[in-house]
Amino acid sequence: xxxxxxxxxxxxxxxxxxxxxxxxxxxxxxxxxxxxxxxxxxxxxxxxxxxxxxxxxxxxxxxxxxxxxxxxxxxxxxxxxxxxxxxxxxxxxxxxxxxxxxxxxxxxxxxxxxxxxxxxxxxxxxxxxxxxxxxxxxxxxxxxxxxxxxxxxxxxxxxxxxxxxxxxxxxxxxxxxxxxxxxxxxxxxxxxxxxxxxxxxxxxxxxxxxxxxxx
Numbered sequence: 001x002x003x004x005x006x007x008x009x010x011x012x013x014x015x016x017x018x019x020x021x022x023x024x025x026x027x028x029x030x031x032x033x034x035x036x037x038x039x040x041x042x043x044x045x046x047x048x049x050x051x052x053x054x055x056x057x058x059x060x061x062x063x064x065x066x067x068x069x070x071x072x073x074x075x076x077x078x079x080x081x082x083x084x085x086x087x088x089x090x091x092x093x094x095x096x097x098x099x100x101x102x103x104x105x106x107x108x109x110x111x112x113x114x115x116x117x118x119x120x121x122x123x124x125x126x127x128x129x130x131x132x133x134x135x136x137x138x139x140x141x142x143x144x145x146x147x148x149x150x151x152x153x154x155x156x157x158x159x160x161x162x163x164x165x166x167x168x169x170x171x172x173x174x175x176x177x178x179x180x181x182x183x184x185x186x187x188x189x190x191x192x193x194x195x196x197x198x199x200x201x202x203x204x205x206x207x208x209x210x211x212x213x214x215x
Contacts, residue, residue: 004151004155005154009059009061009062009065012061012062012065013065016066016068016070017069017072020069020070020072020073020077021073023073059157060099060156060157060160060161061157063085063102064098064101064102064153065102066081067081067082067085067103067106068103068105068106068109068150069106070103071102071103071105071106071107071109072107072109072110074110074202075106075110075202075203076202078103078106078107079103079204082099082100082103092165093169093172093176094156094159094160094165094168094169094175095160097156097179098152098153098156098160098175099153100176100179101152101153101156101175101178101179101182102149102150104149104182104183104186105146105147105149105150105153105182106146107183107186107203108143108145108146108185109146110202111142111186111189111190112139112143112146114198115193118193119135119136119139135192138185138188138192139189142182142185142189145181145182145185146182148178149178149179149182152175155171156168156172159171186203187203190202190203
């Protein structure tokens with residue numbers, strides 16, 4: 001699904017990924033940095049000779065990539081950055097949906113990595129027993145869900161770039177529902193493989209309906 005992003009967008013996301021992977025303390029708590037300052041730094045890396053643009057003028061795809069890679073580093077950081085982004089100025093519903101899809105895609109990647117390690121340690125990949133197959137399929141489902149979330153975010157970005165706010169607005173409720181469903185799947189996998197304590201610390205309770213509430 002990443003092939004739908006432009007080369008420049010992919011390069012920016014790669015830079016953001018390196019930045020967040022190297023971040024020693026993945027939290028804004030007690031840190032004066034904000035989404036605005038992080039964006040200025042990353043945008044400066046993209047065009048060193050240019051004056052960094054304020055985040056309110058940043059391409060939506062750049063904001064989505066930052067939230068995706070920050071959440072991949074630590075879901076709590078992605079949550080804090082989205083709150084910081086919203087405090088910089090109101091987001092239109094399609095923009096908010098694209099950002100949330102990016103954040104959930106990154107959160108899914110974080111849980112996939114941690115959950116795969118936990119599943120491997122328990123031998124879930126060394127057996128074809130039905131219970132083990134369920135775990136395998138849940139992890140595979142998260143991989144697919146994250147890829148589709150990025151695709152939906154990309155589509156919203158493209159629609160808004162073209163000024164097609166009517167189509168973007170029409171597709172926003174479905175994108176919001178997709179993000180909520182992915183959040184619920186993330187919590188279900190995290191709870192079963194990583195435990196309630198891990199899940200409570202890293203995933204906000206309001207990120208999506210609980211697995212029992214899914215219909």
